[in-house]
Amino acid sequence: MRTLLAAHAHSGVRALAERPIVRAGSGWDCEMWRLGDDLCARLPRRASATALIEHEQSALPAIRARIAATGIRVPAPVAAGGPTDAFPWPWSVVPWIPGTTGLESARSARTPWAAQLAAALSALHVVADGLWPANPYRGVPLAQRDDVIRPRIRGLQDRGLLSPGDASRLATVWSRGAGAPPWARRPVWIHGDLHPGNRIVRDERLRAVIDFGDVTAGDPAYDLAAAWIVFDARGRAAFMDAYRADAATWTRAKGWAAAVGALLLEHGDGDPAHANLGREIVADVGAHDETPV
Structure with a gap:
């Protein structure tokens, strides 16, 4: 990491090589390196993830400006690194935002920030004028994914990862979603x-929404x-009441x-x-709750 920073053309980025550098962790697509107290480097872990970095570099400055009024931060890049002999793919320097991820808390502990997330999404979900990163999997009509999702649910049952009852309930929820009236308005920005x-x-406050690599526009x-992915029934009610779809x-x-x-x-x-998150989601979507129909 220090070699990569020192090789950067911009003097301000080169100077970051003198800071304490600590590996902060990695996800499916990217890894993070802390650069002192207030910045970190975000690097793709594989060639297929390079587009995710480029999407963030192009889309996040405007998204950050829209969400800022809610008091929730978005780690828009402060510097963009290009491919070099030291590293073959694009990468970014972004703000380091202290706190823990929501995944580290129980579903029942997330209710206090449900309305905050709804406010951030209300600010994000504006009509996308001009170009946006294409994504064939997010924000599209559910029917376009039907030939993938139904076999996946059957396969999970065959492997013993879903009980017959859970598989049936999951398939029913998917079918209802795919059969609902589709989004008929102009595409909006989505995370x-x-x-x-x-x-x-x-x-107990939402401080930031991060990892916008799949940012696109659509439904x-x-x-x-x-x-259902994040909240239990109580948090879900607060989230739904605040967003009002x-x-x-x-x-x-x-x-x-x-x-x-x-x-x-x-x-x-x-x-x-x-x-475990997958199991929690399956349990929640399969249970009776307050979802409007």
Whole structure:
């Protein structure tokens, strides 16, 4: 990391090589290195993740400005690094925002910041004028993913990762979402990956929404799946009351939550936290709750 910073063309970035540097952790696509107290470097872990860094570099300055009024931070890049002999892909220097991820707290402990997340999404979900990063998996009509989600649910049952009852309930929720009236308005900006690990929380307050690599434009129901992905029934009620979407949007959102739960179960073998999140989502979307229909 120090060599990469020292090789950067911009003197301000080169100077960061003199700071204390500590590896802060990694996710599925990127890893983070702290650069002193207030900055960190965000680097893709594989070639396929380079587009995620580029999406953040292009979209986050405007998104940060819109969400700033809510008091919630977005780690828009303060410097963009390009490929060099030291590292072959684009990377970013972003603010370091202290706190813990939402994934480190129980679902029942997330209710205090449910309305804050709703406010941030209300600020984010504005009509996307001009160009936005293309994403064939997020914000699209649910019917476009039907040939992937249904076999995934059946496969999870076949592997013993879903009981027959849970598989049936998950498929029903997905079917209702896919059959709900689709988003008929202009595409709006969406985050595209709002699981609880992509929130920074401190003192029971939401401090930041992070990891915008899947940012795109489309149906906001994809983001609103957070009602079931992130919260328990009490937090979900607070979130839904604060955002105030129509019934069809919530039905599509619950369908997307079912799809995310299945995805996390399918790919959670090496990550117990994500596998557990998948099980929590399956339990919540399969239970009777207050979802408008």
